[in-house]
Amino acid sequence: MHISYEEELKLVEGILTAADFPVEDARTIARVISHSDFTGVYSHGLSRLTRYMRQIKAGSLNPHPNFQKVLDSGAVMVFDGDSGSGIVSLNKAYDELLPRARELGIAMATGRHNANIGCGSYYGWRAAADGMVALVTCNTYAFTSPFGGADRLIGTNPIILGVPGGESYPIVMDISTTFVAMGKIQAAEREGQAIPDTWAKDYDGAPTTDPSKAFSLSPIAGHKGYGLAVMVDVLSTMFSAACFGTDIGLFSKLEKENTGFCLILIDPSKFMPLADFKAEVDRYAHMMKDGRKAPGVNEIFLPGEIEFRKFEAMRQTGFEVSDKLASELTELSVTLGAIEEGADFGALVRHFAD
Amino acid sequence: MHISYEEELKLVEGILTAADFPVEDARTIARVISHSDFTGVYSHGLSRLTRYMRQIKAGSLNPHPNFQKVLDSGAVMVFDGDSGSGIVSLNKAYDELLPRARELGIAMATGRHNANIGCGSYYGWRAAADGMVALVTCNTYAFTSPFGGADRLIGTNPIILGVPGGESYPIVMDISTTFVAMGKIQAAEREGQAIPDTWAKDYDGAPTTDPSKAFSLSPIAGHKGYGLAVMVDVLSTMFSAACFGTDIGLFSKLEKENTGFCLILIDPSKFMPLADFKAEVDRYAHMMKDGRKAPGVNEIFLPGEIEFRKFEAMRQTGFEVSDKLASELTELSVTLGAIEEGADFGALVRHFAD
Numbered sequence A, B: 001m002h003i004s005y006e007e008e009l010k011l012v013e014g015i016l017t018a019a020d021f022p023v024e025d026a027r028t029i030a031r032v033i034s035h036s037d038f039t040g041v042y043s044h045g046l047s048r049l050t051r052y053m054r055q056i057k058a059g060s061l062n063p064h065p066n067f068q069k070v071l072d073s074g075a076v077m078v079f080d081g082d083s084g085s086g087i088v089s090l091n092k093a094y095d096e097l098l099p100r101a102r103e104l105g106i107a108m109a110t111g112r113h114n115a116n117i118g119c120g121s122y123y124g125w126r127a128a129a130d131g132m133v134a135l136v137t138c139n140t141y142a143f144t145s146p147f148g149g150a151d152r153l154i155g156t157n158p159i160i161l162g163v164p165g166g167e168s169y170p171i172v173m174d175i176s177t178t179f180v181a182m183g184k185i186q187a188a189e190r191e192g193q194a195i196p197d198t199w200a201k202d203y204d205g206a207p208t209t210d211p212s213k214a215f216s217l218s219p220i221a222g223h224k225g226y227g228l229a230v231m232v233d234v235l236s237t238m239f240s241a242a243c244f245g246t247d248i249g250l251f252s253k254l255e256k257e258n259t260g261f262c263l264i265l266i267d268p269s270k271f272m273p274l275a276d277f278k279a280e281v282d283r284y285a286h287m288m289k290d291g292r293k294a295p296g297v298n299e300i301f302l303p304g305e306i307e308f309r310k311f312e313a314m315r316q317t318g319f320e321v322s323d324k325l326a327s328e329l330t331e332l333s334v335t336l337g338a339i340e341e342g343a344d345f346g347a348l349v350r351h352f353a354d
Helices: A005-018 A023-038 A046-057 A086-104 A121-129 A182-190 A223-238 A274-289 A305-317 A323-335 A345-353 B005-018 B023-038 B046-057 B086-104 B121-129 B182-190 B223-238 B274-289 B305-317 B323-335 B345-353
Strands: A068-073 A076-084 A106-114 A133-138 A142-144 A159-163 A171-175 A259-266 B068-073 B076-084 B106-114 B133-138 B159-163 B171-175 B259-266
Touching: A005 A023, A005 A046, A005 A323, A005 A345, A023 A046, A023 A086, A023 A121, A023 A305, A046 A323, A076 A086, A086 A106, A086 A121, A086 A133, A086 A259, A106 A223, A106 B106, A121 A133, A121 A159, A121 A171, A133 A223, A133 B223, A159 B223, A171 B223, A223 A259, A223 B133, A223 B159, A223 B171, A223 B274, A274 B223, A323 A345, B005 B023, B005 B046, B005 B323, B005 B345, B023 B046, B023 B086, B023 B121, B023 B305, B046 B323, B076 B086, B086 B106, B086 B121, B086 B133, B086 B259, B106 B223, B121 B133, B121 B159, B121 B171, B133 B223, B223 B259, B323 B345
Parallel strands: A076 A106, B076 B106
Antiparallel strands: A068 A076, A106 A259, A133 A159, A133 A259, A159 A171, B068 B076, B106 B259, B133 B159, B133 B259, B159 B171
16 A cells, blocks of 8 residues: 555654654654655664564663753763654754754764664755755664674664755765665575675674574675774764663664764855855766766766655655555554554554544 | 884975975974874875875975965864865864864864875874864875766775774774775786776776776775765865865876865863773773684774784884885985985985984
């Protein structure tokens, strides 16, 4: 069944409100989850809701956190998320940081004790829409090892950049510092396929092609990806006294994530008129796109361009919710008392859309 | 012949002063060049001096630039290097930015119209010694293509991080966003060896194993490395109106580099007592180093640790100047009138050491 962007927003808001999230926070999470599905990043979309509910039940995700600003000095701030959703914490930190960055040109907020921040590119889009450049990092459940190591001590540690464009799309990079996500390896295992030996290592730290033996994810580009992942750990945890390494809970046991984030906002209009900045971004984008193409390549894309186009296309078609996901969400809503037993997914969507 | 760290400092200062650099700038460059050789990064050490002289002769490197601060507002600054050494510009920008970062917690300086910044890890060491965290990027001569492209439009675009440690070494990452440097491919060509097809692409943009056909360097990790290189371009050029892509001169023609840099300094002591921050860095380093090792690995290193150890070891042994490099530098010094014809390298070193 296809649902529209607006329907997904209302659906997520409805389910989360039923799960006891404050309506404002439910709306924030709904925006990030819908962004994720409508840019094709299904791993952080509707499919995550069930896990969030299991985290709440396990006491590792707090729907009513005492979110606090614990430091505010000069151009820097620190926030404590009290084990709440990282999506809510990071968006609130953004709200507080934006005027400071506009005032001083650059400002930085870090956060501790947060669950997952959701789809990273959302924050790049948000900053670009505000005419700001954003640099965002967060650490995550530990799934990778230091270079030369075998223990899981470092997360998939994404790096996110958002840059406002003029006539071009904004430039938005959102990459993890591992080759692939664990989900991709699990998918290979379900299908009985071997994986490239660059993706993961076994328990002993040796490269493996057997997905069932994959224990730690390999960083991109060996020691360089390891270096970048360490950079993300430093920025995301050291300034906020957030957890890292073995201090972070285990994903498999639904333990508290307690991870940290770092948000740096830069205001181009402090440097030049915003229109001039955007014109330079356009000139850059055109220079890249207009260059000669490699064999078999029809078009060169700037980072994030494919997601902007996908979003535009999917706003037309809607997002296709699989039967499996539809019944999962319907069951969840029945359990939460949001809709009566026996209702189908279409009824659920209509229930919240009205 | 082995020369000591102090001898190399004096030697470089002497040659550059003879080449008409102001003595203070010559000293700054000498520190970065000596750092490079004594941490094992020979590509940015003494071997670079001849190229610098050729750049000066070609009018693309200005030894007497009118270095100017063109913007200073809140937590951000912009500098114009007037085609001077990027080493001098970036160090001067650092001097100016440091008190601002200490005052506000974070501050950012960008620069335009600069030649090469030299060995990147130097700036990470410098910040760590000042108890600061530094994030440095710069764009370079264009040697790589956008993902899917064939034209050379993007530099090797390094990312540098410096983090002060306590009992541990500082954490210093200094990575280019390409798989290898062009020098490594040229070395393979000289030795008649094939290169892995991940290193470079030919003129048409197809992967090649023939070093003589290598035209553009491949980014690390495909689209992820491309994204990181674009991030470096944005940070280093957009805020300072520095050159990018085809606006940058050609390396092969000794044209002006006119590249940009971005320096972000963060003061940990704005967030917590510096000793507490350093203790967390130590705890992090120990956690990584104490984990289980992969097969064949004796020790896990933090980013930059190997260079700190190499520096300590080479301070004992001195840096071995090859016969080829020794005569190159001696000839150069004769040409500059710094020493009389017929003198050998040993005499040159003693000449400046006294």
